[in-house]
Amino acid sequence: MKLPEIQRRKSRSVRVGDVTIGGESPVTVQSMTNTRTSDVKATCAQVARLSAAGADMVRVAVPGPQDTAVLAEIVRRSPVPIIADVHFHFDRALEAIAAGVAKIRLNPGNITDREQVKRVIKAASDAGVAIRIGVNEGSVVQRREGSQRSSDLARPLVDLMVEKLEEYLELFDAEGFGDLVLSAKSHDAFTCIAANRAIAGKWDFPLHLGVTHAGTSDTGAIRSAAALGTLLGEGIGDTIRISYAGDPAEEVAAALELLYSLRLRKRKGVDLIACPTCGRLEMDILPIVERLGEALAGIAAPLTVAVMGCVVNGPGEADSADVAVCAGKGRAMLYRRGEKLRTLATDEIVSAVVEEVRRLANKK
Ligand code: SF4
Incomplete structure (x- = not known):
């Protein structure tokens, strides 16, 4: 709607x-x-x-x-x-x-x-x-x-x-x-x-x-x-x-x-959303979000990227994001528009998300 x-x-x-x-x-x-x-x-x-x-x-x-x-x-x-x-x-x-x-x-x-x-x-x-x-x-x-x-x-x-x-x-x-x-x-x-x-x-x-x-x-x-x-x-x-x-x-x-x-202007770049974290957090996502913020800053495509700290809300958020990662213990699942792509080690997350965002941006 x-x-x-x-x-x-x-x-x-x-x-x-x-x-x-x-x-x-x-x-x-x-x-x-x-x-x-x-x-x-x-x-x-x-x-x-x-x-x-x-x-x-x-x-x-x-x-x-x-x-x-x-x-x-x-x-x-x-x-x-x-x-x-x-x-x-x-x-x-x-x-x-x-x-x-x-x-x-x-x-x-x-x-x-x-x-x-x-x-x-x-x-x-x-x-x-x-x-x-x-x-x-x-x-x-x-x-x-x-x-x-x-x-x-x-x-x-x-x-x-x-x-x-x-x-x-x-x-x-x-x-x-x-x-x-x-x-x-x-x-x-x-x-x-x-x-x-x-x-x-x-x-x-x-x-x-x-x-x-x-x-x-x-x-x-x-x-x-x-x-x-x-x-x-x-x-x-x-x-x-x-x-x-x-x-x-x-x-x-x-x-x-x-x-x-307020949707009074259209975002020109990537909209990076992240869970606020809570006691269910499976991975320290803050440094990942910060590094992604810097890495995605130069990409002009209007894509949404979600970084979620556990599986409780992760898959739901992944559905509405263009690219998402949903953290588990020591690894994370990478999603593209709700579809599971592959499991990532913690140190692979930033490069894998950036690569996926670039791929989608180049398709537009
Ligand atoms: S995604 Fe998980 S860790 Fe993040 S706020 Fe929601 S329940 Fe907590």
């Missing part, structure tokens, strides 16, 4: 270089470099790594003129569209647009002079550059004396975020600019969900989803998966960033895994 697909919210499409956000396009993944942008060599190397990991777009911070001064070269060398992250200085936005970025991220709340924002809109419009208007919890909350924790204020906070976006959108609307992506981020997953639900019901602009200040991967990955998974499951969200302190290439891998899990 075919499972029903997630019904995505209808949003307008916005071009970001050769990538489309929203409309009928698949949910895209973006990440952000953590190098000094002015260090062209390091930044370009990281952009290339993020692109190789699967990022559709990469954002770079441009806090100073030394950063926008090198943007044209970064744009030229990047395999994916570059987004400039502008916080306080409208000059940086103008310089980034002139340097050829495909999109800028702007928090109009940080630029108090409306004439300056209008100049950015005009420049983006002339250059065909998209803009993401981001409101973050931190930028909208006016710290009140004796204020409660933000998680207790989720509802008023959401109202405040929507009001801020409304105010900014009036400005863009008055200038006739519609190539916009919206975002509303908080460190609190619950607030993120509520804010994005409210925004999704109000406008048709594509939405960029993310949890901000999510911490390290230990907390950040789960917080992001909770917020983004809930929203994506409801069809909300057109581009995502999972962010936490650490290697941004891991953020990209986590974001892609989330989209694969």
Whole structure:
């Protein structure tokens, strides 16, 4: 029986270089470099790594003129569209647009002079550059004396975020600019969900989803998966960033895994599944799974490989996998699409599975 697909919210499409956000396009993944942008060599190397990991777009911070001064070269060398992250200085936005970025991220709340924002809109419009208007919890909350924790204020906070976006959108609307992506981020997953639900019901602009200040991967990955998974499951969200302190290439891998899990993107490579292990385990499968993960990483075929630690669930899993091994004492049974092939010694497992996967991949 075919499972029903997630019904995505209808949003307008916005071009970001050769990538489309929203409309009928698949949910895209973006990440952000953590190098000094002015260090062209390091930044370009990281952009290339993020692109190789699967990022559709990469954002770079441009806090100073030394950063926008090198943007044209970064744009030229990047395999994916570059987004400039502008916080306080409208000059940086103008310089980034002139340097050829495909999109800028702007928090109009940080630029108090409306004439300056209008100049950015005009420049983006002339250059065909998209803009993401981001409101973050931190930028909208006016710290009140004796204020409660933000998680207790989720509802008023959401109202405040929507009001801020409304105010900014009036400005863009008055200038006739519609190539916009919206975002509303908080460190609190619950607030993120509520804010994005409210925004999704109000406008048709594509939405960029993310949890901000999510911490390290230990907390950040789960917080992001909770917020983004809930929203994506409801069809909300057109581009995502999972962010936490650490290697941004891991953020990209986590974001892609989330989209694969919800069937919002098709996995390009091998899906390696493994049993979680329990007291019935007949063989230490973890090193085998790790070695298989590395050995299968370069194979682009959409095949499923299962590594099971005992015979209890092994044959059942083997039925639905393209290639499976099911461990017994000191040996394992190799399966191809449910059919038993042969018994393997422990040290033969990795090479035999890889060989079988390659054989199937070459048949496609
Ligand atoms: S396959 Fe066997 S070892 Fe692995 S979790 Fe299931 S019962 Fe436990």
